[in-house]
Amino acid sequence: LAKTTQPISMDSYEGQEVNITCSHNNIATNDYITWYQQFPSQGPRFIIQGYKTKVTNEVASLFIPADRKSSTLSLPRVSLSDTAVYYCLVGPFREDSGGSNYKLTFGKGTLLTVNP
Amino acid sequence: EPEVTQTPSHQVTQMGQEVILRCVPISNHLYFYWYRQILGQKVEFLVSFYNNEISEKSEIFDDQFSVERPDGSNFTLKIRSTKLEDSAMYFCASSERAGWGDTQYFGPGTRLTVL
Numbered sequence: 001l002a003k004t005t006q007p008i009s010m011d012s013y014e015g016q017e018v019n020i021t022c023s024h025n026n027i028a029t030n031d032y033i034t035w036y037q038q039f040p041s042q043g044p045r046f047i048i049q050g051y052k053t054k055v056t057n058e059v060a061s062l063f064i065p066a067d068r069k070s071s072t073l074s075l076p077r078v079s080l081s082d083t084a085v086y087y088c089l090v091g092p093f094r095e096d097s098g099g100s101n102y103k104l105t106f107g108k109g110t111l112l113t114v115n116p
Numbered sequence: 117e118p119e120v121t122q123t124p125s126h127q128v129t130q131m132g133q134e135v136i137l138r139c140v141p142i143s144n145h146l147y148f149y150w151y152r153q154i155l156g157q158k159v160e161f162l163v164s165f166y167n168n169e170i171s172e173k174s175e176i177f178d179d180q181f182s183v184e185r186p187d188g189s190n191f192t193l194k195i196r197s198t199k200l201e202d203s204a205m206y207f208c209a210s211s212e213r214a215g216w217g218d219t220q221y222f223g224p225g226t227r228l229t230v231l
Contacts (some may be wrong), residue, residue: 032217043120043207043222044159087159091217103149103161103172104220 002026002090009111018075020110022088025069033064033071036087038109044087048073078114085109118142120223122208128229129198137193137226139208148191149209149220150183152176159207165191166214198230 005023012018024033032051036044048055050062050071061074075082087109091102121140129135141148150162164171165183173181182194191210195202205227209220 034217038159041205041225041227043209043225045222046219049217049219102214102218103164103174104151104159105161106159108158 002028002031004088004090004107006086006088006107006110008108009113011113011115012078013115014079015077018078018082018112018114020073020075020086020088020112021070022073023070024088024090027068027090028092030092031068031090032092033062033068034089034091035060035062035073036089036104036106038085038087040084044104044106047086075112078112080114080116083112083114085111118221120208120210120221122206122223122226124226125224126227126229128231131200131230132197135195135198135228137195137206137208137228139191139193139223140189141191141208141210142212142221143189145210145212145221147171147211147214147218148183148185149211150193151207151209151222152204153207153225154201154204162193162206171214195228198228200230203228203230 002024034049035047037047038044048060048062052064055062063072123138148165151159153159161174163173163177180196184192205225207225208223211218211220
């Protein structure tokens with residue numbers, strides 16, 4: 001799996017847009033980029049996934065440049081409840097192989113603290 | 117929205133005792149996982165499970181650990197003889213398909229404290 005690098009922590013204020021960038025210089029052609037969110041004392045939660053250009057859902061946007069060596073998770077107008085650790089994961093998206101589950105490998109993530 | 121549930125939320129045990137952590141995955145999911153997170157550290161993969169068999173296990177998942185799907189809804193993690201270093205949050209997850217990109221849905225976790 002490609003190694004990822006993201007900031008250890010970020011601070012923001014309510015109502016601001018937050019962009020968290022993840023570097024993955026060794027990303028492979030068939031790798032996808034996935035972001036998970038983890039609130040204190042809870043399990044990780046899937047936020048968004050993409051392969052190239054831009055993906056948007058009701059929670060966030062994911063921007064991936066043409067070379068795919070980095071990606072940026074964008075959270076619009078954050079609130080206090082967005083304080084969490086955000087993980088960038090990179091790995092091959094494969095079809096169901098009939099039993100070979102794929103484990104997720106988490107790094108340390110980025111602790112986003114939203115202040116009032 | 118369907119969710120993964122785990123019981124108990126907090127388990128306190130004495131070193132050397134056996135514990136069983138329970139999980140109810142999302143009903144139509146076929147792929148199951150256990151992860152753990154020691155306080156202040158990364159989420160670590162323990163084991164994956166499909167079709168009543170272990171698909172993959174990490175180095176952490178030694179002979180003291182076992183998993184079972186005793187019926188059509190529960191998925192359990194057993195630690196036979198707990199050690200102090202087993203103290204952690206244990207998360208169960210499930211997915212509909214096995215691909216890396218397929219979303220894994222995590223439960224709220226069981227906090228295991230070994231005294």
